[in-house]
Amino acid sequence: MQPAPPPPRAPLALRDRPAVTLRQVAERAGVSMITVSRAINTPHQVSERTRVRVQEAVSSMGYVPNLIAGGLRSARSHVVTALVPTLTGPLFGEMVQALTDALELRGFQVMLGQVGYAHSREDELLRAIVGRRPDGIVVTGIMHSPEGRRMLMASGIPVVETWDFTDTPIDMLVGLRHEELGAAVCEHLFAKGQRRLALLSGGDERAARRARGFEAAAVRLGLHKPAVRLGKSPTTHADGREGLAALLADAPDIDAVFCSSDMLALGVLTEARVRGIDVPGQLAVVGFGDIDFAQTVSPSLSTVRIDGTRMGQTAAHLIADRAEGKAVEEPVVDIGFSIIERESA
């Protein structure tokens, strides 16, 4: 976080006026600071008359309590930090929304830190986050960097890893096994009669895992080794169009494509249509994510759905229970996945 050049300090006077403090409110209300604190945080511990006096002072002075200071003393920040790889994708939105809503009900505020798919600055960001002592940390994906894992473990902060699965979680985990998912999609296509499979995948780790499961299942089923085209994440519609073109150039006889995202799959649908390839008649297409348009494009898109709402809610309760010192019975949850069958496969 803090880079080399010593930051030029802002003269405090430049801020319009320093914020109103608890002490000033207490003076105005004619009570002690601790009484103001109670009137705000635990009003039932204070007499009606006092509460009203304090309330008047608070609103007339526009007092907004400094939660940082309170958190420092009480060692409870009421903040949970969620690390998300990107804001561009719709995939994590549902989970983050559910996480936010569920934690809000339990008195926590969610702050988001953006990681990007690159792992380069992850440790640095992590240091900045751990340094702010949140009451919990939700990680998208599995934390791999040994330095990062050590820092999180040593911090004593409750951690939930999500969206993936490992036998060695840092602390708690709500995710799914992407190899199994890849295998299940392969079996689904096989059951539908497809025999020359192909794979179009972004470069992130979970997509790679799905790809591995898909390929292994194809071998088990006695099929040809799938034609594979790998790109990078996040995946785009253009990647989907180019990807199908490249696959067809190499392997013109493919009859099914499993795409690592719905956007990629949408690109494949577009390219197929432009080329006059019938979906699913000549080519079956499966996406991943079940986002927005999957149900209403034409042909509608068969895809794999992860229950982001359940994942977010589960993560929220794990974090909140741990932060409140409650016992967590089931710290590792596999939420699975479901294949949504529509027109495209």
Add this chain to the structure above:
Amino acid sequence: MQPAPPPPRAPLALRDRPAVTLRQVAERAGVSMITVSRAINTPHQVSERTRVRVQEAVSSMGYVPNLIAGGLRSARSHVVTALVPTLTGPLFGEMVQALTDALELRGFQVMLGQVGYAHSREDELLRAIVGRRPDGIVVTGIMHSPEGRRMLMASGIPVVETWDFTDTPIDMLVGLRHEELGAAVCEHLFAKGQRRLALLSGGDERAARRARGFEAAAVRLGLHKPAVRLGKSPTTHADGREGLAALLADAPDIDAVFCSSDMLALGVLTEARVRGIDVPGQLAVVGFGDIDFAQTVSPSLSTVRIDGTRMGQTAAHLIADRAEGKAVEEPVVDIGFSIIERESA
């Protein structure tokens, strides 16, 4: 899918001890607390020998400075909070990424707070954010609630409003005039020869503003009052399909649709194709956002692009300059927009 039984948990030997403090590091290194602080934050103020000793203590003990405590004393949190309406849309991703990158270079970390399109809990969230005393706040859109405006102004925290325009900003602003944008799209369609215009719009405020500009321009140009269909935000692909169907039911002779998002426009393209309506021959379509697929769908989508990167970078420097006490010459910036002409219009 049946989840497999969870594996045994990793041992958490390191967890549950209170975090290492500056005092402990100082004892280990045999120097005072302030010297440790300097060795970490302003190493040039400390002798080589001391710096090495401190560095060894820091890494052997896994010390992560408590930035909250430091921030309390120094009145500089090095955090900028950005309020975004939703994570589901790709629209804000580019801006937030640019904001994050630019602020990181200047020593600030960006934390995101999710507002949702509903304004109901906005004040509550704002209180939680102002209470954490960030060094800056970036708001998506214009803040309207009088309570919220008062709180932000009284806080003395630098504020940048974005994505919209007003003559009464709270503090600073980087945005654009959505009425002008709507009018420009109307004029573009007129110039292309379209005469029976229609409008398909989500319910958020900026979309409504674009709609107003669009309708006003149609009147100025002597056209029929556009057929209008309003929905809610965020808009979906399904809304686009249903929207076009509804517009055609009411006004079968329309020859152009301006959609308040690219996703809506994609739904319109799908519905038109299914109905055998030629785009742009029988129906011109314009989106908003220039996201991912706009360039590569078929027909490619004419749309309106906002330079999110420039908006994010500009906001970053406004915030950082203000936080560092530098003078801000141009606190209100209109970044404009551009109409991207492709096949659909």
Add this chain to the structure above:
DNA sequence: CTGAAAGCGCTTACAG
């Protein structure tokens, strides 16, 4: 180059 004291704005832990 180094350090002892004070203080940031709250809450905790006692005490009445």
Add this chain to the structure above:
DNA sequence: CTGAAAGCGCTTACAG
């Protein structure tokens, strides 16, 4: 129901 004192973990402001 109310309050005086101590302290959370740092940095500031002095002083040497």
